[in-house]
Amino acid sequence: MRVNFTVNGRPQEADDVWEGESLLYVLRERLGLPGSKNACEQGECGSCTVRLDGVPVCSCLVAAGQVEGREVVTVEGLADYAKQRAEGGCATGACGTSLQNAQQWEAKGDSHTGEGTELSPIQQAFIDAGAVQCGFCTPGLLVAADEMLERNPTPTDADIREALSGNLCRCTGYEKIMDAVRLAAARQGEAV
Amino acid sequence: MDFLRPASWEEALAAKAEHPTAVPIAGGTDVMVEINFDHRRPEYLMDLNRIGDLSEWEVGEESVRLGASVPYTTIMENLRAELPGLALASHTVASPQIRNRGGVGGNLGTASPAGDAHPALLAAGAEVEVESVRGSRRIPIDEFYTGVKRNALAPDELIRAVHVKKADGPQQFSKVGTRNAMVIAVCAFGLALHPRTRTVRTGIGSAAPTPVRAKAAEEFLNAALEEGGFWDNGKIITPSVAKQFADLCSASCNPIDDVRGTASYRRHAVGVMARRTLTWTWESYRGTRRTTEGAA
Numbered sequence: 249m250r251v252n253f254t255v256n257g258r259p260q261e262a263d264d265v266w267e268g269e270s271l272l273y274v275l276r277e278r279l280g281l282p283g284s285k286n287a288c289e290q291g292e293c294g295s296c297t298v299r300l301d302g303v304p305v306c307s308c309l310v311a312a313g314q315v316e317g318r319e320v321v322t323v324e325g326l327a328d329y330a331k332q333r334a335e336g337g338c339a340t341g342a343c344g345t346s347l348q349n350a351q352q353w354e355a356k357g358d359s360h361t362g363e364g365t366e367l368s369p370i371q372q373a374f375i376d377a378g379a380v381q382c383g384f385c386t387p388g389l390l391v392a393a394d395e396m397l398e399r400n401p402t403p404t405d406a407d408i409r410e411a412l413s414g415n416l417c418r419c420t421g422y423e424k425i426m427d428a429v430r431l432a433a434a435r436q437g438e439a440v
Numbered sequence: 441m442d443f444l445r446p447a448s449w450e451e452a453l454a455a456k457a458e459h460p461t462a463v464p465i466a467g468g469t470d471v472m473v474e475i476n477f478d479h480r481r482p483e484y485l486m487d488l489n490r491i492g493d494l495s496e497w498e499v500g501e502e503s504v505r506l507g508a509s510v511p512y513t514t515i516m517e518n519l520r521a522e523l524p525g526l527a528l529a530s531h532t533v534a535s536p537q538i539r540n541r542g543g544v545g546g547n548l549g550t551a552s553p554a555g556d557a558h559p560a561l562l563a564a565g566a567e568v569e570v571e572s573v574r575g576s577r578r579i580p581i582d583e584f585y586t587g588v589k590r591n592a593l594a595p596d597e598l599i600r601a602v603h604v605k606k607a608d609g610p611q612q613f614s615k616v617g618t619r620n621a622m623v624i625a626v627c628a629f630g631l632a633l634h635p636r637t638r639t640v641r642t643g644i645g646s647a648a649p650t651p652v653r654a655k656a657a658e659e660f661l662n663a664a665l666e667e668g669g670f671w672d673n674g675k676i677i678t679p680s681v682a683k684q685f686a687d688l689c690s691a692s693c694n695p696i697d698d699v700r701g702t703a704s705y706r707r708h709a710v711g712v713m714a715r716r717t718l719t720w721t722w723e724s725y726r727g728t729r730r731t732t733e734g735a736a
Contacts, residue, residue, distance in 0.1 A: 309468045311469075
């Protein structure tokens with residue numbers, strides 16, 4: 249079957265989709281967006297977290313056919329999504345992340361400082377706080393943490409833990425991830 | 441596999457009548473796991489997300505009509521006052537991502553003895569509204585669970601809503617697992633005080649082939665509370681009464697040994713949760729009594 253939906257602000261079409269296929273599979277294998285990671289395939293690990301009509305969900309548990317006509321934001325579109333949010337909408341009328349740019353997205357520039365590339369504040373904070381080790385869980389954590397900061401700009405540690413409780417990381421022990429989210433929240437507060 | 445996309449409830453009923461083997465999918469948090477792992481290859485998958493009515497709820501005089509697809513997150517955020525037991529249970533479901541998609545209709549459809557909503561529904565008192573092209577009926581929650589992952593639905597029926605009695609007293613929910621998030625209950629316990637009828641209702645999860653009520657324990661406690669005038673005098677529950685209640689709750693279990701825990705552990709833990717939730721709810725009841733009496 250064919251599925252038409254919006255990915256990172258741009259309309260996309262996926263063809264030859266099997267009826268039992270997950271949104272995650274469509275994103276990775278049909279649209280070539282490998283940012284959302286495939287690990288447990290049962291909603292345990294959160295590494296496939298995307299926004300579906302703004303709500304964080306495990307894309308491995310959404311049937312492809314269910315996203316027909318709906319809006320998905322993946323980690324590849326997070327920088328643009330955060331930018332639009334900060335600017336109060338799309339000023340130029342040409343926002344979103346094209347499929348090609350999303351497919352080639354990487355944190356270019358200085359990989360340690362993130363300089364020379366456009367990153368969302370949460371992505372920059374993860375780099376600055378050293379919250380990335382192997383990086384496999386990072387995309388899901390970024391999407392989940394970004395959504396929490398949108399809802400709750402001044403989270404307590406308990407709020408952060410609760411919001412990230414569906415994302416497993418087997419490298420960091422979570423402390424640096426907590427640091428990164430606190431850092432992003434503090435920067436967000438300064439900017440206002 | 442065929443993907444069915446009914447745009448309305450009537451279309452969904454017609455599709456289910458035509459294809460009784462069609463598997464309804466709403467949040468997908470159970471169904472997609474089975475498909476991802478190749479445990480299930482339904483001939484038809486029927487998406488219910490397009491039916492807006494299923495994600496709505498309505499607070500009535502006596503009960504809340506909760507659409508089958510209302511996500512747990514919504515229950516936690518909006519129905520804490522009306523359905524405190526279910527709101528607490530919802531909070532223990534998996535993770536935010538799962539609670540954003542999953543709902544009580546799916547829990548009932550799957551009818552796993554470990555489903556988190558069941559003890560709360562049993563304790564509060566509820567009816568499941570199911571419908572087919574033949575008509576609509578309401579199944580009392582006590583008659584809904586018929587076996588391990590089996591329920592009272594006919595092949596052509598779909599779950600439309602669940603009518604949960606609004607709380608008329610304190611309710612509690614307790615669940616045993618290895619961590620706070622992402623846990624399938626080792627066992628769970630729900631308790632609701634119903635001061636208006638001077639009764640207590642319970643619900644036990646993951647400790648029998650189906651979710652069950654501890655009826656003998658309820659009867660014992662109802663009689664003990666009545667006899668001691670507890671509902672009126674608001675005294676602390678006698679420890680011996682609490683212990684007997686806990687023992688009877690343990691005795692209502694019919695658990696198995698599995699990877700999550702042994703049968704004897706489950707029996708023991710249910711007793712502990714029964715005693716604790718009784719203490720919590722009763723203290724809360726006494727507190728509200730004191731407040732209202734203090735004003736008089």
